[in-house]
Amino acid sequence: MPTTSQEPPQYVIGIDLGGTKTSAIAADFSGQILAEVTVPTPAASGGEAMLDTMGQVVDQLRHGVGAGPDAVGVGAAGVIDPSTGRVISASDSFTGWKGFSLGERLADLCGTPVVVENDVNAFLAGELAYGAARGSQSVLALALGTGVGGALAFDGQIFTGMHGAxxxxxxxxxxxxxxxxxxxxxxxxxxxxxLSIHRRYLQAGGTEPVASTAGIAQAARAGDPIAAQVFADAAAALAQAIVATANLVDLDRVVIGGGVLGAWDMIGPHLEQAMGSTGPISGFPVLIRPSRLGGHAAALGAAALAWQLISNTEHDQKKVQVAS
Ligand SMILES: [Zn+2]
Known part of the structure; x- marks a missing residue:
């Protein structure tokens, strides 16, 4: 009887290192998720603790899939030097994070190639590879969460700028x-x-006992004029930012993600209206699309960047062989 040998799956790991939780996935080349794990981020305990956490999730996924990954990608909060994976700057909520050599340390720990990007850049990489930015030539990503993160990509490649910012x-x-x-x-x-939508709602005299953007959106839908106004203000500001960016780099698309998407029905129509009346000078409309990958976008993007790292490395090796 012939024996059938099962090839171990080829896959990479994508890690989304956020302020409160670390989500990691094992994904194949098509973006299919083979396994996933989410744990709290020890953001207040320092870089070494966060590195340990990432090492643990990689081990868990390795055991879950039954083989080691070909590479690991990380989307991490803060400004990241993508060529070294070093954290250049980070918010105060991350202790001992600024200056941490994440790429080098994680590669040593896992024994695989590692690529590290800023989390919003990773979000956009995910949407470019598998989601709402596919096929876009010139795209801006906006992550509307506690803060407002942004990322740019041209011809399918993340544009990091001189310092990753x-x-x-x-x-x-x-x-x-x-x-x-x-x-x-x-x-x-x-x-x-x-955070600002919440603060502005309370400052303007909002009375609903709301603790989140979703709660304020609920108040707006129920006819609370203060709630409706803070979303209209947010949409007007976003439209201004999008038109400025569109005029600078001739955008064809904007992809929007983050927790504020839960209030998209309160923001989207205002944004479309503002873009219609003050659109970019090119005269071409900018498509505005909500994220298609939701909570998995940054982890899938980190995985997509890990696949790119492998393919670039193979390409470089071929070049070396040709040169010798
Ligand atoms: Zn600021």
Whole structure:
């Protein structure tokens, strides 16, 4: 009787390292998720603790799939130097994170190639490979969560800029005079983030006992004019930011993700209306699309970047062989 030998699956691991939780997936080349695990992020315990956590989730997935991954990709909070995987800057909620050599340390720990990107860049990489940005030539991603994250990609490749901070539109001025989480004021984030929507609702005299953007959206749907106004303000600010970016780099698409998407019915129509009346100078419309990958976008994007890393490495090896 012939014996059948089962080839171990080829897969990569994508890790989404967020402020409160670390989600990791094992994914094949088509973006099919083979296994997944989510654990709390020990953000207050320092870089070594977060590295340990990532090592543990990689081990769990390795055991779950029954073979080792070909590479690991990470989408991590903070500004990341994509060439080294080092954390250049991070918010205060991450202790001992700034300066941490995440790429090098994780590669040593896992024994596989590792690529590290900023989490919003990873979100966009996921939408480019498997979601709402597929086929787009010039795209802006906006992640509307606690803050406003941004990312850019051209010809299917993430544009990181000189220091890994390209696309960080949340901290551009010109949106009023309210305080921003970064310490400055009048930034897009001070009007359009989930945190800002909540703060502005309470400051304007909002009375509903709401604890989240979803709660304020519920109030707006029920006819609360203050709730409706804070979403309209957020949409107007987003439209201004999108038109500015479209005029700068001739966008064909914007993909929007993050927790605020739960209130998309309160923001989307205002945004479409504002874009219709003050569209980009090109005269071509910019498609605005909500994320298609939802909570898996950054992990899938980290996986897509890991596949790219493998293919670039193989390409470089071929070049070396030809050269010798
Ligand atoms: Zn700011």
């Amino acid at each position: 390209a696309g960080e539109i949340g901290h551009t001025p010109g949106y009023g005079s309210e305080p921003c989480t970064c310490g400055q004021s009048g930034h897009l984030e001070s009007v359009a983030s989930g």
